[in-house]
Amino acid sequence: MKKIIFFEVAGGTDKGENGHRKDTMPMVNALIAKGYEAEVIFFDVEKREEIRQYMLANACAYVSRINPGNLVGEVEYFAMLRELCEHGIVGLPHPDAMVGYGAKDALVKLTDSNLVPTDTYAYYTMSDFFYQFPKALLHNERVLKQNRGSTGEGIWRIQLAEAVPTSATEVPLSTKIKCTEAKDNHVEYWKLGEFMLFCEQYIIGQNGMLVDMPFLPRIKEGEIRLLMLRNTPVNVVHKKPAEGANAFSATLFSGAQYRYDPPILWEKLITDFLAQLPMIQQKLGGYDIPLLWTADFILDTDDNGQDTYILGEMNCSCVGFTSELSLASKVADEIIACISEKRSLA
The missing domain is CATH 3.30.1490 (Dna Ligase; domain 1)
Structure with a gap:
């Protein structure tokens, strides 16, 4: 059985005492417990060819745990990932899915849906x-x-x-x-x-x-972030900006208050969003839905005075779940499912 490789990069403020992201080793260990070989490789652009050769010889899949914007050698990293995918290694996610879902202009590609205002x-x-x-x-x-x-x-x-x-x-x-x-x-x-x-x-x-x-003025009521495990919402974070006339930011750094909700509390939002996932997937390049990703929504009011939800941003480059490491086993199951699906199509 070939290995599932997790890519990280050395250094950075997101690492624990062992040098890894805090949510990486729980996933690695969960896979090992389920009978799969898994390990971490730290990407270094100077060792790109060595890493490429090792992956082609030993890997069946990779899981990218690197924020590309903070990576020296981003172009080379993405080029290597594309080559690995072309050789049949399962990419979680495919590098072009990282671009499609993670870039801010993804919103512009969705303006003909009810998710994004037309004047975007x-x-x-x-x-x-x-x-x-x-x-x-x-x-x-x-x-x-x-x-x-x-x-x-x-x-x-x-x-x-x-x-x-x-x-x-x-x-x-x-x-x-x-x-x-x-x-x-x-x-x-x-x-x-x-x-x-x-x-x-x-x-x-x-x-x-x-x-x-x-x-959207109703940002003051909070931003709603869906944490997605492929096409399944696993939790919802309600991020309410700090009090104050000028406050609109939903980041912890700016003083926003976070509340973690079970998905059932946001059933309407989730039902509507999941119904549109096939359309989103097609408009963002047709790649497989990322393993771990987020979608952020802001409340608005439609012409009939009813609540509606506007998509403000998506991210899939390196979504973390350090506050809920118990999800590691579910993520490992989803990784295994992705590999099995690809094998069945081969």
Whole structure:
């Protein structure tokens, strides 16, 4: 029997005293207890060829436990994973699924569903940004999200801080705006054009982009995160922002309060979301649904005054479950199921 390999990277604040992520070894040990061979390899771009050869000779599957944005050699890592998948090694997840589900512009691919507002845009160039964003801001408050970063860094709520002429078709670049960053809910005042130039740092560079969507005021009631094990929700985290007029961030760093709920308490949201999973899977590249991933929702109100849920973000690059390590056995069962399904199709 070939091995199931878990990829990690050395160092980082997410590691325990043994050098591993706290949720990695529980999964490894759960697989071993179920009769499978499993081990951890620390990816090092300098040892890429050695690792590739070892995987081709010894592995039946890999589980990626690396946040690509923090990895030296991200391009090489993804290229190696693609090659391994092409050789029949089961990828959990496939590297292009990591991109499809994890990149912020996944939202733009879903605007023709009821999950994402139609006025949601992705900007890959400053020209596109300057063309569309002043028009969008004229109609409602906006949220800009950079593709990189974490814990709310580079996510900005944008509000007009002064009136705009009623005849305007877009917000003039000289208009004063109020900008609140989700990282810590701090407020800055800018002129629109100057702030947009400041945002160039988010657009330039590899995988640079900005996603622009309407601000949803009911974020104050909390963000709802589904932790998914493939197509099964295993828990729900209700993340309520801190009190305060400017607070909208749902991160622990910003003072948000977290509550862990059983999925049954969010039955309507989950039923609607699961019904749309085949559509989401197709629009995000047709790859297998990731092993562990999250989907974040914000409450909104539809035209009939009924509650609805807007998808704000998804992540599948390296979703952790350190607060619920008892899930390790379930995850191990799902890994085994993925391998068995691939074998039956071979």
